[in-house]
Amino acid sequence: MPAQVRGNYTIRVSNYDPLFPFSRHAEYRFQVFPYPIPTSLLGGNSTDIPPDVCSVIPPEGVSLVEKFCIVCEDFYDELGPLSTNIRYEFIPDGVEMATTKFPGSGPATVVDIILNVFSGWVLYTPMVDIPPGLIVIELMVSCPDGRNTTVLLDPILIKSPNKAQVTEYMDGFYDGAIGPFNKFLSMRSSEEAFSGSVISSGVAASLANKGEDITEITDKVAENMAAVELQDYDGIVGLSTSTLLVTAFPDSVSGDAQVHSSTALKSTFEKTRELSVNNSMSVDEVNRASALMFTGAVNVFKASEVKAESEQDGGTTSSNLLEANKEATTRNFEALDVLDDIYLTNMMPGYDEDDLFADVYMSTMHVRIKREDPGDGSEKVYTVGGQSDSLVRVPSFSSLLPDGCPDGEVGVQFLESNFNPFEYSNNSRMIKSDVTGLAVKCGNLTVPVSELDEPLDILTRRENKSLDDLMYIFTASAPLGNISVFQFYAKRNLSAMSFSVDFNSTLFPHDVTLWLSKHEPPTPDTYDWTATLPVPEDQLFSIPWINDTSLVSSAYQWLLPEEEVDITDFDVENKTEYFIGVQFGTDQDLGSGEIVNFTLYAFETACVYFEENSTHLWQRDGCNVGLMSNITHIHCQCTHLTKFAGFVAPNPLNIQDALKANILENPIGLILVLAVFSGYLMGIVWARKTDRKDIAMAGVALLPGHKLNPRRECQYVITVYTGFRGNAGTTAEITLVLYGIHYESAPLTLRDDNRVLFQQGSVDSFLVSTEDPLGVMTHMRVWHNNAGYSPSWYLGQIVVVNRGTNQTTYFLSNRWLAVDEDDGKIERLIPTAGEEEMTKFRNVFFAKSSRDMNDGHLWFSVAGRPARSPFTRVQRLSCCLTLLYSTMLTNIMFFGRGDDFDPPEPLRIAGLEIDPPISLPQLMIGIQSAVIILPVNLLIVFLFRNSGARAPKKSSSKKMDSETDSRFLKLLQQKPRGKKTFTSNNPDTPSFWYAKEKSILGNSSTDNKLSVLQSTLDQDVEGSSKKEDKDNDEPKKSSLPWWAVFVGWLLVWAASFVAAFFTVLYTLSFGKAKAEAWVFTFVTSFVTDLFLVQPFKLMLVAMLFALLIKKPVEDEDPAPAPTEDDEEYIYNDPQGESPTQKKVWTSATVWMRYIGTNRAAAYGTNTKSPDEERSTLPPDESVLAEARARSAEKRKRRAAVLEVLVFGLFVTVIMLTAYQERSPLAFYMTQNVKEQIVEGDFSEVNDIPSFWSWIEGDLIPTTRSGEWYNGEADWAVDKVLPDMLTHPLEAVQLRQVRLKPGQLCETPEKMQEFAPRCTVRHSTLAADTDDYIQGWIPYNDTINSTDTVICAPTLPPLTSTVSTSTVSTPVTGANCTVFLTREEKDPPWTYKFASLIGSFPYFGQHGTYLTGGYSTPLGKTRTSGLRLSEFLQQHNWLDERTRAVFVELILYNPHANLFSVVSLAVEFTNLGTAYRGVEVVTLRLIQQDAILLFAMRAVLAVFILFFALKEAKSFFARPIEYLSDFWSWVELLVIGIGFSSLGVYFNAQGIIDEAAEQRKTSESVFDLYKSAVNWFQIYTYLLAFLICCATLKFIRLLRFNSHVYALSTTIKKSSKPVLQFFFVAGIILMAFTQMGNLLFGIKLQDYKNILTSLTSLCTMMLGSFDFNALVDGHYILGPVMFFSYQAVMQFILLSMFMTIIMDVYAEESQDPNTDDLQLVGFIKETTSEAVGKANRSLSTVGKNNNTKTWQAYRPDLEYRRKFADVLKELDEVSKS
Secondary structure (H helix, E strand, C coil): CCCCCCEEEEEEEEEECCCCCCEEEEEEEEEECCCCEEHHHCCCCCCCCCHHHEEEECCCEECCCCCEEEEECCEECCCCCCEEEEEEEECCCCCCCCEEECCCCCCCECCCEEEEEEEECCCECCCECCCCEEECEEEEEECCCCCEEEEECCCEEEECCCHHHHHHHHHHHCCHHHCHHHHHHHCCCHHHHHHHHHHHHHHHHHHHHCCCCCHHHHHHHHHHHHCCCCCCHHHHHHHHHHHHHHCCCHHHCCHHHHHHHHHHHHHHHHHHHHHCHHHCCCHHHHHHHHHHHHHHHHHHHHHHHHHHHHHHHCCCCCCHHHHHHHHHHHHHHHHHHHHHHHHHHHHHHHCCCCCCEEEEECCCEEEEEEECCCCCCCCEEECCCCCCCCEEEECCHHHHCCCCCCCCCEEEEEEEECCCCCCCCCCHHHCCECEEEEEEEECCEEECCCCCCCCEEEEEEECCCCCCCCEEEEEEEEECCCEEEEEEECCCCCCEEEEEEEECCCCCCCCEEEEEEECCCCCCCCCCEEEEECCCHHHCCEEECHHHCEEECCCCEEEECHHHHCCCHHHHHCCCEEEEEEEECCHHHCCCCCEEEEEEEEEEECCCEECCCCCCCEECCCEEECCCCCCCEEEEEECCCCCCCCCCCCCCCCHHHHHHCCCCCCCHHHHHHHHHHHHHHHHHHHHHHHHHHHHCCCCEEECCCCCCCCCHHHEEEEEEEECCCCCCCCCCCEEEEEEECCCECCCEEECCCCCCCCCCCCEEEEEEECCCCCCCEEEEEEEECCCCCCCCEEEEEEEEEECCCCCEEEEEEEEEECCCCCCCCCEEEEECCCHHHHCCHHHHHHHHHHHHHHHHCCCCHHHHCCCCCCCCHHHHHHHHHHHHHHHHHHHHHCCCHHHHCCCCCCEEECCEEECCCCCHHHHHHHHHHHHHHHHHHHHHHHHHHHECCCCCCCCCCCHHHHHHHHHHHHHHCCCCCCCCCCCCCCCCCCCCEEEECCCCCCCHHHHCCCCEEECCCCHHHHHHHHHHHHHHHCCCCCCECCCHHHHHHHHHHHHHHHHHHHHHHHHHHHCHHHHHHHHHHHHHHHHHHHHHHHHHHHHHHHHHHHHHHCCCCCCCCCCCCCCCCCCCCCCCCCCCCCCCCCCCCCCHHHHHHHHHHCCCCCECCCCCCHHHCCCCCCCCHHHHHHHHHHHHHHHHHHHHHHHHHHHHHHHHHHHHHHHHCCCCCHHHHHHHHHHHHHCCHHHHCCCHHHHHHHHHHHHHHHHCCCCCCCCCCCHHHHCCCCCCCCEECCCCEEEEEEECCCCCCCCCHHHCCCCCCCCCCCCCCCECCCCEECCCEECCCCCCCCCEEECCCCCCCCCCCCCCCCCCCCCCCHHHEEECCHHHHCHHHCEECCCCCCCCCEECCCCEECCCEEEEECCCCHHHHHHHHHHHHHCCCCCCCEEEEEEEEEEEECCCCEEEEEEEEEEECCCCCEEEEEEEEEECCCCCCHHHHHHHHHHHHHHHHHHHHHHHHHHHHCHHHHHCCHHHHHHHHHHHHHHHHHHHHHHHHHHHHHHHHHHHCCCCCHHHHHHHHHHHHHHHHHHHHHHHHHHHCHHHHCCCCHHHHHHHHHHHHCHHHHHHHHHHHHHHHHHHHHHHHHHHCCCCHHHCCHHHHHHHHHHHHCCCCCHHHHHHHCCCHHHHHHHHHHHHHHHHHHHHHHHHHHHHHHHHHCCCCHHHHCHHHHHHHHHHHHHHHHCCCHHHCCCCCCCCCCCCCCCCHHHHHCHHHHHHHHHHHHHC
């Protein structure tokens, strides 16, 4: 550029018109100043600035070891002051940089590494680092008006340090938080931080270029780069540059460095996507950043290939290094997907070009991103930039997107790599060509493409020497017509075979015939395959190419597809011979003498694709070899771009590396395993103790004092099932009477003095007998004596088995026997359950769910295990341990594997799209996990359940007892097989037992025992018994040997150890972060499944069983078994007798052993001593009535106390939830926002011009910072308000509401001459919703316009040539014209409708406005905001039809974690003035204690659900009474508001989560945040109402207090007179309201309408009024109305109101309700009782009260004869 000559200049333009004698002139005057020059040149004539104007101190040195300072002479400029910028270009040796072209038709962006040394107002720098090499420093001195002088200094030579010096420097530079790198980052000085990083990385690269091993340096840089949280564009450039420098030499990039580098690069891609939204970054910035990031990614790809190839060359197929290669490569390809979003979604929408693409390429890898039309059905050929001839042909682009792309831009990414980035794959050695890929993009998503009707054509280049092992070249000469045969072998299975003939076809235009044969040479008659060349021209395959040319397959090439030639592994391994015969011409050409010189190529080709998302292997299916394959290229035809997997491989595990890992650095896996085992050890102690207690509960008891009838048909086994309800067990004595068709039994009191009976869920069995057989049972009467501290009893069922007939009878109850439950009865008449009743849904459901929960389910049965089950709690808990460890192992084996697959394609049925809830890989993972877990665990459970009892040792002391036990056990174990017959001729001979009465009196111990002897049966009976014993000695089919249990224990410990061991190894191989993530995921899913999913599944199975199977659930409890040698009976003998002298009926085993050891006992009669006699009749009705009343009173008071406690806890949870998420700083932030944005010129907005003045002069400067002198802006500072704490999240949104076009009203006829037009105020019906183009021109009318805005000059690019000085001045013209993008021009004129769900209207002073309207963002920078504001003003965006304009923005303060939504409204009314409104809502949308708050809301939901169920029960019990109670409506209001608040909260939280996801994709989230704030406001309102209602309910809950009770009763009883009073007072108030509105409505604002008048009068009654305003309204009527109103309201009505209240209160306070005021006494009484019960001895629990008197009971013989009456009574009971 020529030097500027100082002076004043005038430019004059003259216009002469030949038709008129005069001319027109225009002049423009301006002044030109010279460039800044050094002060040493002042006064001289030379303007050339010497390069020594600056000097470097010291002039030479070692990089990173010595610091350098640059000092320059002072410069002068008339306008001063001057700013200085010093920088230099760094060109590292041996490092290739990528090239970027966007738009594709434009020039490539030159990418250099430019390092800024200093920017400031002085001409010297601080001490800085300079990289090694020949460095040329550039000095730029700039004036405030943009003039600048640039000087290139003399080159300086900086020496390179050694490796030790570089390592020492980096140790200090990256030294945690105290190192300069992290210090600069914490101060948000990205440029300074990454300047040192780039220099040190460049030094490391120069060392690597000289052959040094910099692996440790690369690891350190990569690790630190991965930990950086990017903030701005400088960070992107610095991080990318540092990464590409240290990864430029693959041999020095370890596996960890690859992973860290790929992580860092992915974050740079994502940050660039975020910053480039809506063209916020310039094209040059995006291109430069993309080139640097792409270079780093390619370097990592290359390092992965080199390292993986070296690893596999050593024979390793699985290692941590290969896993790191895979992870880095996968993450890099994910980063390249983000590159698509940057260009396709963010940059390309601003261009209207049809053929728009972006190229990013290096010498080894090329990427092209191209925009496409989803409806384009034409053929497409995709290539890449750079030196490449690979291509992909698509028959039609629309076939790749059959469903279109409703949202987002559509395009493709075509990638070509000259090396294999998937070298880590186990079968990558077969790849001998370039790797190409095509991905279809819809917005931010990669669309899976498969099952295409027409295949894609892929042409890629073979690697050099790739056919050395796969091709045979035969060069020969043969006479024309002669057959030449050549032998070769197949080299690769499943390959296609090609044959190409090269000869002079012009000289010999004859046909060429080929014959191929296997095993033997072919002949024209015997061959396997044949072909004739050349291929006809119409059968040749072609692909369109550049410049209207085509690529055509060779006419002299023959292709045999892989499925046709069918090369197998056998053919390759055994070298099967193949023979190819070639004949030029025919047999008739023999003898012609012509010789053909030719070359025959025989080669193999295979087309594969990489399964990146699952197996990470090269696959063949879906791809075939094409006709254009030759010796230089491979042609593939594929019908898909991806595929889905069947089998899913688990995570690999390198055991050796895992064992070498430091467990102290990653102990989470070991901690989890040990925690589980510790819990098991604690549980095993409890389980063993409980198992021993079960021994006493498992037997069949004999009633104390009961004499057993020896006749088997008179013996009955009664089994009582207590239910599983809360407090279902009882302390009372149970008595029952059995009724048969012949007789009835005596009352049978079910007792056992040595164990606790009828506990919750217990099963208690008793052996009883009657005097005579009862016959078929008809019903049963059961009751209890209502004794003990908890007599209430929930009876499930009773099962009675007749030992003579083996007939089982069921009596189903499932009801309470209690005075305080159900109907208050303690006596039930239960009929026999028939098959129909047994199969009812209720009975089957309860039985099935109970058995599955307590015995079938492995986890729950540990606590609820039936006492009779041989599967002990210890065994069950051990099975749980094995199952848990196995689940942990399979879970960690497949952890994260499901995420490697593409989501399943939606199912389309009848026009509907249904997303499958689970994909095929996820299903396969579940199946594979089940295959691993189930076999061993099912086997262990089977062994424990079915192992037999160990045979007792036969000794002299125990032989007789064992035989007797075995004999009696077999009798008890008999199944119902019909009535047993005996051969005795004596009808009175007992079947098996007879009894003998003892004559010893006074021995209660002896009398309470049952003495049993085995009778001396005749030979026939004995023989029959022996035969039966022999039959019963045979083992059951399902029984296993006794030692099978030891096999089960061996499997438990072996499986547990193996699973736990490999789980720990997996966690060590995962690394700390991934291992902790797995532990959290596993524990969460396990707890959720165990406590939520499993109970639901059990209930669902029971429900389906009851609905579909309808089969009674049989008791699977096994018969009792004798004790083992290590078992003993739990027995407490108060008289000191030995167990052999007194056996306790604690189990069937004890009872049987007692029989064997007491054969001398005699059978006695049913006489009892007086002290044994007990009452066998139910308590008197009067006693029960008193008990019911007492219980009801206690229940009522207990419920009141419980209600107060529960509701108090409920209110506490609400308050904690409400105030925990609110911040006390919200108010101050609201005030701060108002001070910065609202206060100022906004109060002066009164029309459209003043509104625009406020936008440009106040709003935009406040929300966006200004640009620097060079036209650039600091992105970090630009996104913060002047307080430097509050950040705008999105651009300011402008939205206006307009009136429809046309005349909406008419001026009165008499005034039309004065004003023919009029306008109306805003209303919803008059609002405009049509779409327009610029200038509010209807959409159907089109115009062409180009709108420009003059821009400021920018900093000139760094030049590489040496010049004396360059300068940039403001110029007008094309280079300084900025065109508005489509996103800036179109939205302001397009109506955006409001959402029906997430929008809320704005209530203004002159109307209600919906959230729809014509809206536009106001730019993300100050320049773009001002530019758009100017554009909107020029096109009259606001005009006379605008009724309201809204300015909305979202602010975020990260220091207080608060969001503020600012809404400023300006209403332009038909009165000609503007009314302003401001609303600032500050909330905390993202909670820091999210887990705690979620848990509290879960507790709140449980409370509300509990209240809902409780109120529903009360409503259905007494609907009329319930609805007439005031507090019932309060309860319903609390429940309704509670559920609504939770629903609104979770809806708002869902919106917040959606906004977070959209922010990752750089989409606008303004509407989402605004909607979330609106919903959070609704949530806050609901929470406020909920707390208010819940707090008011304490008036009801504290009614036992006399004052509270009197107050509530007063309000209730005074409601009627008070309502009447309010009615009269309301009439008087409305009279004064209308009077005030009519008198002062046009003068005073407080009385402008009825509502404001009513408000003013109400506040006046409370003492708040402006008397002077009333006087100003009317000096007479104002005071008159004031004093009359005060007299009526204050002196008359208020006195009447107080009188009504006081009268009722005085009346109620004299007659308190004692029932509601005795709660305090009840609490004291209850507390005393509880303390007394706690002090009782546990030994007294369950003991019987022997002081009760015996009331003789004899069967009613008259009642026996009246069986018809019994049936009638049973019928009545069943009907009831």
